[in-house]
Amino acid sequence: MDFLHQTWEMEDDAPVIYGLEFQARALTSQTAESDAIRFLVGTQSLKFDNQIHIIDFDDENNIISKSVLLHQAGEIWHISASPADKAVLSTCYNKTSESRVVTCGAVWRMPPEWESGSHESPDDPHNSHNPQNLELLCHLDNSAHGNASSVLWEPMGDGKRVISLADNHALLWDLTESSTQATISSSATLEGKGQLKFTSGKWSPHHNCTQLATANDTAIRGWDLRTMSQIYCIENAHGQLVRDLDFNPNKQYYLASCGDDCKVKFWDVRNINEPVKSLEEHSHWVWSVRYNHSHDQLVLTGSSDSRVILSNMVSISSEPFGHLVDDDDLSDGEDNHQDEKSKEPLQDSIISTYEEHEDSVYAVEWSSADPWLFASLSYDGRLVINRVPRALKYHILL
Incomplete structure (x- = not known):
């Protein structure tokens, strides 16, 4: 399938780059923050105390400021932020227990001072002095269920x-007592031969939040959280391991996936025999796929080919004709040729390929506060903040 590679002519802001001194693969935007542009990054160091960097981006002046919190529990493999409380987050981290490495999940609170102007410029030579510890709220104690790969809010x-998600278990937890207690309310187990293991999952924002999608090996499965039973299974969704999933925020049955076959695929889970669309623009494993929260034709992917790609998947978006589809648009109106032309879906295209990374890009995330801004993180600790090309932004808005 040929995709247009469009160039959007217009002067755009340069990317802003922030370097952590440690390797890193965990990134999230601060979900509960709708005003400030803020991302959280978790480090992976074997020798030193691990850290969470709170990255604030000043959009008007193109400046990054940061504050650092200590995460002494271990190297961070996954990080996610509470949708309701800016100060609360979860991590999955490695720790050594009885001479073997186990991956645990926990919920943390940032100390009250993190927001009170303790941010520094990354170039400040005195920065990172006396970073504060995160406060442990509770462990998602999954020792009976195996290693935690991710925590989904x-x-x-x-x-x-x-x-x-812990090995082959999906555990639904209730957090009580201001998140200091976690109890398992229900669970589902992946049954089958061999060592089955969830690699990633996504909690659907649709259907009153009663559905979960998970990836294991080359399969994608849907679960009903009310009964913890499987509702669909896409057996060989990718030729190799599925790395990440994301739901279209506006189309309840649409799901994006990516994997080690270098492909990004888009599915309608009502018809799982084949993907609605497939992208093959990366040249190595694709680790991360994210729909834009407001404009679902904008899809970000990050890969270990060191590139971030922004695609305009307008034909399968909620606005395939450049505006929201209404039933009236699809009625048998007058046979006006001009009318027919406007009813052709717009063509999908690759908007931009971002080459600021020199190492595997493990995570891409849209800002929760600004729909036109996104961050990407590569393993060498480089965080890059980019914007959707201005001409495309106006094209979508106007």
């Missing part, structure tokens, strides 16, 4: 429900 929820 209920979308748009009150911050009281999370799912942890």
Whole structure:
């Protein structure tokens, strides 16, 4: 399938780059923050105390400021932020227990001072002095269930429900007592031969948040959280391991996936025999795929080919004709040729390929506060903040 590679002529702001001194693969935007542009990055160091960097971006002056919190529990493999409380987050981290490495999940609170102007410029030679510790709220104690690969917060929820994926278990937790207690309310187990293991998952924002999608090996599965039973299974969704999933925020049955076959695929889960669309623009494993929260034709992907790609998947978006589809648009109106022309879906295209990274890009995330801004993180600790090309932004808005 040929995709247009469009160039959007217009002067755009340069990317802004921030370097952590440690390797890193965990990134999230601060979900509950709708005003400030803020991302959280978790480090992976074997020798030193690990850290969470709170990255604030001043959009008007193109300046990054940061504050650092200590995460002494271990190297961070996954980070996610509460949808309800800016100061609360979860991590999955490695720790050594009885001479073997286990991956645990926990919920943390940032100290009260993190927001009170303790931010520094990354170039300040005195920065990172006396970073504060995160406060442990509770462990998602999954020792009976294996290693935690991710913690998912209920979308748009009150911050009281999370799912942890641990080996072949999906565990639904209730957080009580201001998140200091976690109890398992229900669970689902992946049955089958061999060592089955969830690699990633996504809690659907649709259907009253009663559905979960998970990836294991080359398969994608849907689960009904009310019964913890499987509702669909796309057996060979990718030729190799599926790395990441994301739901279209505006189309309840649409799901994006990416994997080690270098492909990004888009699915309608009502018809799982084949993908609605497939992208093959990366030359190595694709680790991360994210729909824009407001304009679902904009899709970000990050890969270990060191590139971030922004695609305009307008034909399968909620606005395939450049505006929201109404039933009236699809009625048998007058046979006006001009009318027919405007009813052809717009063509999908690759908007931009970003080459600021020199190492595997493990995570891409849209800002929760600014729909036109996104961050990407590569393993060497480089965080890059980019914007959607201005001409495309106006094209979508006007």
